[in-house]
Amino acid sequence: MKKSTLALGILAAAVAIGYPTYNAMFSAPSFEISDEKLNAKFSHYSQPEHFICAQDLKKLMDSNEDVVVIGALNPMKPDAPIEGSFTMWRDGYSAKEGAYEFDGMSNTTEEMEKILSTYGATSDSTIVVYAATSHHDAARLFWQIEALGHKDIRYLDGGLNAWVGADLPTGNANPSQEESDYQAAEPTHEHTALATLDMVIQAQNNDEWVIIDTRGNDEFNGTTTVGGAFGPGTIPNSVHINWTKAVNEDTTLKSVEELQALYGDVIKGKKVIAYCQSGVRSAHTTMILQNVLGADEVYNYDGSWIEYSHAHYEEKQPNVTVINGQQS
Known part of the structure; x- marks a missing residue:
């Protein structure tokens, strides 16, 4: 849906229910x-x-x-x-x-x-x-x-x-x-750990690496394809840790002890690639792993599932495989 169409829909909703009610329903x-x-x-x-x-x-x-x-x-x-x-x-x-x-x-x-x-x-x-x-x-x-x-x-x-x-x-x-x-x-992205498609492909079957899928359950299970992606699925051998598990109900970050319990065993001794739909949720996980837990090698996959699914479903690259996806 185009942004202009969405904006008109929101404006119509605000008029229909009244701005004070709309504001209370949708503001932070x-x-x-x-x-x-x-x-x-x-x-x-x-x-x-x-x-x-x-x-x-x-x-x-x-x-x-x-x-x-x-x-x-x-x-x-x-x-x-x-x-x-x-x-x-x-x-x-x-x-x-x-x-x-x-x-x-x-x-x-x-x-x-x-x-x-x-x-x-x-x-x-x-x-x-x-x-x-x-x-x-x-x-x-x-x-x-x-x-x-x-x-x-x-x-x-x-x-x-x-x-x-x-x-x-x-x-x-x-x-x-x-x-x-x-x-x-x-x-340059070198010091901020930018993961590329080639890195993701190489990391899938390398014990030195772990790939973390930070998306929601439906995305990970392949039952939902979020707009922008080219099909459902998950990168093989990725570990699912929804980014929301790192935050409290009041939207603040959890304590270092809680975050260590969440991520510690998964990333111990590993180089890490985090991904989501488009590198936004995974940027949150990357920030936590680097700046809260002090992990040394954490890479945010900028292209994330959008790029990966494009390479699989559209370009049909033979070395880009998925699980929980559609049968070709």
Whole structure:
């Protein structure tokens, strides 16, 4: 379904049921979350400097520090952004139409540099990313900005839900900003662990590797094909750990002990490739494995199931096989 058609449908629904009711039904729920508990949790993470709570972000934004806050917010939802932040959605940080035969890939270094320049960011800026309710989109931005070699990149734990729960100001986003000339420090994915199709093929039958499928149960079982993919199924020999198992009911990340219990035995002594539909949910898992558990070699498969299913169902590459899929 085209975005314009979806937008008209949402507008019609809002008119039909009344905006206050629509807003209550579809906007991000708020959660009151203790900053002391979050900071105590962060202190046990492998790289606590990459995580921040809502109250500390507000203090940072009120200071004279060079901070740029970016929300990955779906424009079809009535979520009021963090005051003073910039907002964008997947079409802004994904590859342009026609760049690939399939959707979901990340955009170029040059395009990310242009976006961050528009926000006035420099290589010395503290960049904080956030999302609403399903915070995997913030993790995707985290991964793409880190791919530029940016050092001070932080993830707002609990995102907009925690910000609203702390009764912090929203609205007045996307402020006018003098454009900078952002230059990527290391314009390569090598240090951020980008998995390619060839790597995935090689890893399937290699005991040194484990492939983690971070999608939902129906996707893993092959009973559902999400729009954009070319057929159902799972990458052979992958381990299924739904990304949602890593978050609490209040949308914050779980403790290091809980995450170690979830992932520890699976990744112990292994190199890891995480994948999902289009590298968004798997970016969340990648962030956790790297920055919470301190795993050394974790790779996010950018193309994920969209690319893999295209190679299998459309290109019929003989070395790209699936399980839980359709019979050819």
